[in-house]
Amino acid sequence: MASHFSIRCLDCGTQTSYDARRPQCPNCGGMWSEAIYDYAKLSKNFMTSLAGRPADIWRYRELLPIQEPNLDLSLGEGGTPLIRATNLGMMLGCQAIFVKDERQGPTASFKDRQAAVTIAALKEAGISEMVVASTGNVAISYSAYAARAGIKLWAFLTSLVPAAKMREVALYGTQVIKITGSYDQAKLVAAEFAKSRRLYLDLGARSIPCVEGMKTLAYEISEQLTALMGPPDNDTESATVPWRVPDWYIQSVSGGLGPYGILKGFKELELLNLTDRIPKFAMVQAEGCAPMVHAWKQNKDTAQPVQSPNTLIHTLATGDPGRTYTLLREQLQNASGGIFESITDEEAFRAMHFTAKMEGLSVEPAAAVAFAGVVKLLRAGQIKPSDVIVINCTGHTTPIERNIIGEGWAHKIVMPSEAMEESSEEGLLAALSKVGTDRFPRIAIVDDNADVRRLIRRILQSQGNYTLFEAINGKEAVELARKELPDLMILDLMMPEMDGFSVMDALQTNPATAQIPIIVVTAKELTPAEKSRLKGHIQSLMQKGDFMSDELQDEVRALLG
Numbered sequence: 001m002a003s004h005f006s007i008r009c010l011d012c013g014t015q016t017s018y019d020a021r022r023p024q025c026p027n028c029g030g031m032w033s034e035a036i037y038d039y040a041k042l043s044k045n046f047m048t049s050l051a052g053r054p055a056d057i058w059r060y061r062e063l064l065p066i067q068e069p070n071l072d073l074s075l076g077e078g079g080t081p082l083i084r085a086t087n088l089g090m091m092l093g094c095q096a097i098f099v100k101d102e103r104q105g106p107t108a109s110f111k112d113r114q115a116a117v118t119i120a121a122l123k124e125a126g127i128s129e130m131v132v133a134s135t136g137n138v139a140i141s142y143s144a145y146a147a148r149a150g151i152k153l154w155a156f157l158t159s160l161v162p163a164a165k166m167r168e169v170a171l172y173g174t175q176v177i178k179i180t181g182s183y184d185q186a187k188l189v190a191a192e193f194a195k196s197r198r199l200y201l202d203l204g205a206r207s208i209p210c211v212e213g214m215k216t217l218a219y220e221i222s223e224q225l226t227a228l229m230g231p232p233d234n235d236t237e238s239a240t241v242p243w244r245v246p247d248w249y250i251q252s253v254s255g256g257l258g259p260y261g262i263l264k265g266f267k268e269l270e271l272l273n274l275t276d277r278i279p280k281f282a283m284v285q286a287e288g289c290a291p292m293v294h295a296w297k298q299n300k301d302t303a304q305p306v307q308s309p310n311t312l313i314h315t316l317a318t319g320d321p322g323r324t325y326t327l328l329r330e331q332l333q334n335a336s337g338g339i340f341e342s343i344t345d346e347e348a349f350r351a352m353h354f355t356a357k358m359e360g361l362s363v364e365p366a367a368a369v370a371f372a373g374v375v376k377l378l379r380a381g382q383i384k385p386s387d388v389i390v391i392n393c394t395g396h397t398t399p400i401e402r403n404i405i406g407e408g409w410a411h412k413i414v415m416p417s418e419a420m421e422e423s424s425e426e427g428l429l430a431a432l433s434k435v436g437t438d439r440f441p442r443i444a445i446v447d448d449n450a451d452v453r454r455l456i457r458r459i460l461q462s463q464g465n466y467t468l469f470e471a472i473n474g475k476e477a478v479e480l481a482r483k484e485l486p487d488l489m490i491l492d493l494m495m496p497e498m499d500g501f502s503v504m505d506a507l508q509t510n511p512a513t514a515q516i517p518i519i520v521v522t523a524k525e526l527t528p529a530e531k532s533r534l535k536g537h538i539q540s541l542m543q544k545g546d547f548m549s550d551e552l553q554d555e556v557r558a559l560l561g
């Protein structure tokens with residue numbers, strides 16, 4: 001059957017038709033190839049064919065390596081929302097941070113795209129048994145699709161994969177093989193097993209359906225960003241294109257299949273004349289397993305494998321990225337560039353915490369790595385606050401470790417015992433009074449901007465128990481301070497009529513309010529004269545758009561003692 005795509009060897013350029021059973025090039029034996037389509041022809045009516053199609057990956061079916069989408073296998077993969085991260089944006093001083101929420105895929109990670117296309121391709125090829133090595137999420141996703149397709153799956157998992165994830169793989173009827181060793185070792189054993197039994201082996205970035213599944217993220221991001229922000233501001237010299245791309249695409253990285261596939265997607269969008277540039281890529285690794293970051297920083301085209309990954313984020317523990325790194329680096333250098341950066345486990349856990357508290361997104365540590373990366377790169381000036389940023393929120397939370405949420409996250413209410421029966425109502429009230437609000441520290445938030453008040457309120461209420469008051473101008477602030485005598489005031493400087501400086505002066509003149517500690521949160525660049533005016537009056541100074549939720553929280557805790 002004539003196909004709408006062909007396979008081109010990355011080493012010798014030989015073009016062949018796709019055969020899922022034959023991953024190597026018939027000419028040179030090379031294992032690296034890519035799917036190519038007739039982009040010029042497709043570009044003519046691609047946009048029209050999208051109209052009326054559901055928002056899932058099959059929307060882009062002419063650009064997927066499947067002859068006929070099989071909706072019986074579908075679990076609704078793709079079409080995840082692109083969400084504006086307003087609070088995170090305000091904390092970091094960025095207008096446009098968007099989160100591509102891949103937790104909303106059928107098995108709660110972006111690996112669903114890869115699994116859906118691979119299982120569809122195997123089904124078309126009549127293959128009924130396959131092997132995969134995984135750090136957890138890939139196996140979960142393949143298990144779900146294999147179950148629907150009636151394909152037997154062998155999953156090789158390292159024993160570091162959390163037990164809850166392993167059990168989920170088994171629940172789908174997959175045969176789990178636990179390897180006590182690294183993920184790289186699990187991959188080797190899986191490959192041996194597949195070879196000896198002549199079974200299909202998932203090869204990640206070397207498997208056509210994996211890369212093609214991942215690239216759908218680029219298509220969706222461009223289409224959704226255009227819907228949210230409008231078409232790009234095409235300059236007069238370049239041809240008009242209908243779709244927008246972000247300035248930065250950010251992803252946490254293990255083996256690198258994700259960015260590799262998504263980069264191909266963005267390149268194809270250009271070939272289809274839908275976009276006119278490729279975003280810069282930021283790929284973030286956990287410091288304890290960051291072979292790509294080391295190689296990148298040393299300007300090397302080959303990554304030295306990390307033999308013993310040392311990170312708690314086992315999902316990202318690919319020690320040897322092999323040629324995926326080399327290709328990514330080369331292709332990004334030929335496109336719009338990018339960066340590899342690492343963050344510590346601690347930074348990832350912190351990001352996991354603020355992403356949940358400030359954006360309502362509970363993500364797994366591997367996904368939080370990307371959020372931590374954004375904070376680090378913005379602070380280092382690598383990403384500009386004016387840039388449009390899309391973060392791939394790659395997956396969902398696993399059971400939360402106690403060390404992430406800390407102590408004191410629940411109130412304990414001991415129900416009155418039977419012996420106290422007569423006064424049980426009283427006992428219950430007494431127990432409930434332990435969670436009463438009258439003993440909580442009292443904080444006044446003073447800012448004329450309602451969004452800033454809401455942000456600060458959210459930061460405080462998400463991280464501690466406080467009684468909060470708000471004042472919307474200087475005059476109200478002084479009245480509020482006299483009436484409520486707060487334990488702390490968070491004060492803006494620039495407000496109409498009575499500014500923050502005048503509020504401080506007014507509080508000083510009254511002995512009842514003179515001792516209230518003050519944290520100034522301001523967007524103003526202070527002059528030396530203004531700085532000296534603040535001296536002795538305030539306890540802390542924070543710059544708007546450059547503090548994270550827990551930093552403000554630390555200041556508040558320190559001042560309340």
Ligand SMILES: Cc1ncc(COP(=O)(O)O)c(C=O)c1O
Binds near residue numbers: 111135137254256
């Ligand atoms: C949640 C999550 N984020 C990120 C990654 C890294 O993906 P890649 O294989 O594209 O490097 C994985 C890989 O399993 C993952 O499960």
Ligand SMILES: [Zn+2]
Binds near residue numbers: 028
């Ligand atoms: Zn070849």
